[in-house]
Amino acid sequence: MKLAIVGYGKMGRLLDSLAPEYGMETALKLDEFNNADYAGITREAFEGIDVAIDFSTPEAVVPNVERIAALGVNMVIGTTGWNEQMDRVKQLTEDHGVGLVWSPNFSIGVNIFSRVVTEAARWMAIQPGYEAWAYEIHHSQKKDAPSGTLLKLTEDMRKAGYQRRIDVASNRAGAHPGTHEIGFDSAADTIxxxxxARSREGFARGALAAARWVVGRKGFHEFSEVLFQ
Incomplete structure (x- = not known):
């Protein structure tokens, strides 16, 4: 299985090193130099590519999807910070008949954590004595704040029925790989x-699992489908 990595920074290099464990060969690596103005996304470059994983930048996601989907190549998107263009990406996926897996966080642990948070929010929705907060911290190079993961967690809490205020806070410092915290507080106790996250490896392994899963599939999918269906 041949893999294209779009965005060859720290995550891209980690994906490259782990790909053989998932039966993949990295056949194409695109970075800010060989993909300036998207010049690296050509039919010739993507000849024989089975799937592409994007860990680029928020502003590059839609142009990357436009070009790669037009070549008929399935994708995994791990880049965050572009949620306002989600409908556009879904439409591109449908228009070109490709498969795409998206997640704000490809960590298996975070996705299980999300299920726990959703269930807690469902129970807390009927306990008016509790107020909620959501907090995250990441390394200083992470551009979007709050993180896409924290936004998804609070969205899931709303969908579970928790409609009261959720106080949201973020920090960016040092090399922290990522902590997400959801809390509920009352006069009597705190939950x-x-x-x-201890390293980026969990994100990389989840993205590679999603890449292997999406080959041969069509449509827009979330990582939860890979894990739980």
């Missing part, structure tokens, strides 16, 4: 739910 804290927390996920702490």
């Amino acid at each position: 804290e739910l927390r996920h702490i």
Whole structure:
């Protein structure tokens, strides 16, 4: 299975090193130099590519999808910070008949954590004495704040029925790989739910699992489908 990595930074290099464990060969690596103005996304470059994984930049996601989907290549998108253009990406996926897996966080642990948070929010929705907060911290190079993961967690809480105010906060400092925390507080007690990432490896392994899963599929999918269906 031949893989294209779009965005060859820290995550891209980690994907490259782990790809053989998932039966993949990295056949194309695109970075800010060989893909300036998207010049690296050509039919010739993508000849024989089975799937592409995008860990680029928020502003590059839609142009990348436009060009790669037009070549008929399925994709996994791990880049965050472009949620306002989600409908456009879904439409491109449908128009070109390709498969795409998206997630704000490809960590298996975070996705299980999300299920726990959703269930807690469902129960807390009927307990008016509790107020909620959502907090995250990441390394100083992460551009979007709050993180896409935290936004998705609070969205899931709303969908579960928790309609009261959720106080949201973020920090960016050092080399922290990522911590997400959801809390509920009352006059009587406090409940804290927390996920702490130790490295980027969990994100890379999840993205590679999604890439292997999406080959041969069509439509827009979330990572939860890969894990739980």
